[in-house]
Amino acid sequence: MNFILSNLAFIIIPFVYMTLVFIGKYIVKFEWQFIVFALVLSLIIYFVGGQFLEWTVFSGQFSFALFLLVILPGIFKRGNSFRSVIDPVRGDIAIYGFIYLLPHSLSNLDKALSGFNTSGIVASLLMVPLVITSFKRIHAKMKTASWVMLHKLSYVAYVAIYIHTGFDVWLNPFQIYVKMYSWPVHVITIIYIVLKFRLYFLKIRSILSTT
Numbered sequence: 001m002n003f004i005l006s007n008l009a010f011i012i013i014p015f016v017y018m019t020l021v022f023i024g025k026y027i028v029k030f031e032w033q034f035i036v037f038a039l040v041l042s043l044i045i046y047f048v049g050g051q052f053l054e055w056t057v058f059s060g061q062f063s064f065a066l067f068l069l070v071i072l073p074g075i076f077k078r079g080n081s082f083r084s085v086i087d088p089v090r091g092d093i094a095i096y097g098f099i100y101l102l103p104h105s106l107s108n109l110d111k112a113l114s115g116f117n118t119s120g121i122v123a124s125l126l127m128v129p130l131v132i133t134s135f136k137r138i139h140a141k142m143k144t145a146s147w148v149m150l151h152k153l154s155y156v157a158y159v160a161i162y163i164h165t166g167f168d169v170w171l172n173p174f175q176i177y178v179k180m181y182s183w184p185v186h187v188i189t190i191i192y193i194v195l196k197f198r199l200y201f202l203k204i205r206s207i208l209s210t211t
Ligand code: HEM
Pocket: 005, 006, 007, 059, 060, 061, 063, 064, 067, 101, 104, 105, 106, 108, 109, 111, 112, 116, 117, 118, 119, 120, 121, 123, 124, 127, 161, 164, 165
């Protein structure tokens, strides 16, 4: 049971993905309404609580699932059928992930400030500029090159998320342990890195073959 609860994000992903298949086009059309709805729901969740929400939202697993859904399409080529569901709403999912962090952050703030798994705060702070520039209106006002450059910061944020979800870290005195039951996080990270490099080398090879 503890193993499942510690890796709920991987179980949540297919459910969110299927939801996106059905309502993705409405998320694109009613961007603001969905964001306001997420914000209100996140606040309600914080005040209502309950066992199911403890396991999913308060634990950070729901936000982690949403961030994984933002990260993982990066290992597939554009136009790939998995990507085609995520790509139109990728920015929105990142915004929801951030919004649903609210109950997790508020309920764990004291532990994080006392030096236990403070990496969550680092990850969230790194994500602030990424989330702000994920709003379509703000994105549209930016030069593509500056947006792409800024969004390279997401790799640093992912490293912080990986440390936060894969390790237990105490700052004073400094101690770091691999989180119990976290092997799926490490396996998925290794697969991501290998496939990302593969895609990168394929891209270089195709550029070289056309020049
Ligand atoms: C990128 C944003 C974040 C993600 C994806 C995230 C996700 C997670 C996950 C999946 C866990 C493990 C829960 C489990 O073992 O079942 C966790 C633990 C924890 N998180 Fe976060 N978190 C984030 C941000 C934050 C922030 C902003 C704070 C503090 C304000 C925080 C504080 C903590 C603490 C203290 C723990 C350890 C809880 C414990 O074991 O008692 N996290 N987080």
